[in-house]
Amino acid sequence: MKLNIAVLPGDGIGPEVTEQAIKVLQAIALEFDHTFTFKQAPVGAIAIDETGSPLPDTTLNLCKQSDAVLFGAIGDPKYDNNPNAKIRPEQGLLKLRKELGLFANIRPVKAYDMLLDKSPLKEENIKGTDISIYRELTGGIYFGEKKLNDTETVASDLCEYSKEEIERIAHLAFKAAQTRRKKVTLVDKANVLETSRLWRKVVKQVSEHYSDVELDFLFVDNAAMQMILNPKQFDVILTENMFGDIISDEASVIGGSIGLLASASVGDKHAMFEPIHGSYPQAKGKGIANPVASILSAAMLLDHFKLHNEANMIRLGVEKSLQLQITTPDLNSKHENITTDKVGNFIEDFI
């Protein structure tokens, strides 16, 4: 297969982890006889520095013309501490999601047996956890009208959802559940929000097309508790943009390191793959950034093009590296000197 992949390394540790993912994808291409072409473009704080915009048109166009986007991370302390700055790196990411129509963000959360002791949660509560979170990514309060009055004393954000926006991601979630443990849990706040009541109604209707899948409802406050008390109860979680942001970051603690968690953002025409960790600027250039999340995002990229054997080969390589403790310091108390690069090389060699 031929794939044109746009690479957006971004800020902080983005470039160094993305480099490992590319290495691994190239090893896969060699081994399985594919042709993957990589083209890089700037995004985030680095793009603001270079061009004044967090998402230059050339970057956006490259993404639109590619088969898939491999994304690193964005964010820089100089903007984080100043959320009132008119131009901010996050705008690049949000615009990219919207322009590419990436309405579904898929985040798998897994407790690896060999890492159970790294988790802040007790082993018996998490062993066997295997969740796939479907977060709506181009609607809701993220993209609704924002207002600030002239005296800057009243502000508002509108959370809006349409039936179509809910339907398309609901179908994806139910289809995913059919290949898994056949359960979808809708997380909402239907006892308070009108949008949540629409979500419940529409998701119920969609569920009628998937009679083999069980549908459950959970209020978001309760879900935030259940995620820690008993994460094993979840198979596929379906939720709106803001709740998905919170619940999936919360869920990321289960596995013991956010450095392991990959994500796919998909739409009708485009798809983007990124680690869920941020730019972690303090770690930049030190060789301590865990590349596994980025490498597993590359595996999700391959899955997206139905290259499942190839994707599983990457996953095997990752598991092997975890077993042999070829891991960066976040997961490794014994060997402090295993760098980002070494982990990438090990998985590359494995393939």
Place this chain on the structure above:
Amino acid sequence: MKLNIAVLPGDGIGPEVTEQAIKVLQAIALEFDHTFTFKQAPVGAIAIDETGSPLPDTTLNLCKQSDAVLFGAIGDPKYDNNPNAKIRPEQGLLKLRKELGLFANIRPVKAYDMLLDKSPLKEENIKGTDISIYRELTGGIYFGEKKLNDTETVASDLCEYSKEEIERIAHLAFKAAQTRRKKVTLVDKANVLETSRLWRKVVKQVSEHYSDVELDFLFVDNAAMQMILNPKQFDVILTENMFGDIISDEASVIGGSIGLLASASVGDKHAMFEPIHGSYPQAKGKGIANPVASILSAAMLLDHFKLHNEANMIRLGVEKSLQLQITTPDLNSKHENITTDKVGNFIEDFI
């Protein structure tokens, strides 16, 4: 001191736990020579059944005329499964908060040493946790305009905040921090929401009046992670209504049982005290409901009227009961037959 207390037992286990709190308050009145008068009124599903309204006018008036409100819990499965019902128990609670002007919901979260093994989190991560969450309770997306179009295909909820709404709760949070470890963490999503940016701006301004208190900012997704990874970093958490709902329920798992967590909702004129657990209908009438959250809510009521010795006496009684394992089954694997009533009696006798 003379206090008129409105008692709203509500649904499910509400009545049985509230009964224990009243018992304990009466013991305090006797011991410290106060006069507490209790008047009961219906709220929630039971009020809908009796009167058609989740908050009858007589109940609201009683609350307005009382010095404080002791609240049980509301909610019934017949409404939970039908969020589209026009009349729902939650409306009673939301209206009560709004009508009484209870703009600040205060939720203390503590890891009791004798219960560390009950927590789903590892002991070393939580030992010493002591957080006070200040959640805004009468604004934001809970009370903003809700819309549903005629074809029921587009819904929206408006999240709105004014400077005044933010200022008044911020002052309470900073004052609380002054009596504690002198740190306030504002939880928001200022990289996406206009309302969050207003929160940051206003809270920064308010912080200038409290030079002895440190102010920190955390995005809500990161806060959801940090709450599990390292809850000890928090002293006072300040946040808007919806984020507070999610973060405080998440935090409730730290202590090992949601049956321990009390809350106070205060405004300029009125104050209400309630356990944070819900109506837990499955447990109703079985004597297994943990009354400690309701009893500790009574302690918060006494603190509100500066009866700190009295409040501390209740807390001592609760700690004693935990030490001696005079606890309901949620916390007790050895003695399965200690009932709601027995726990209440023990603390009453202690006083």
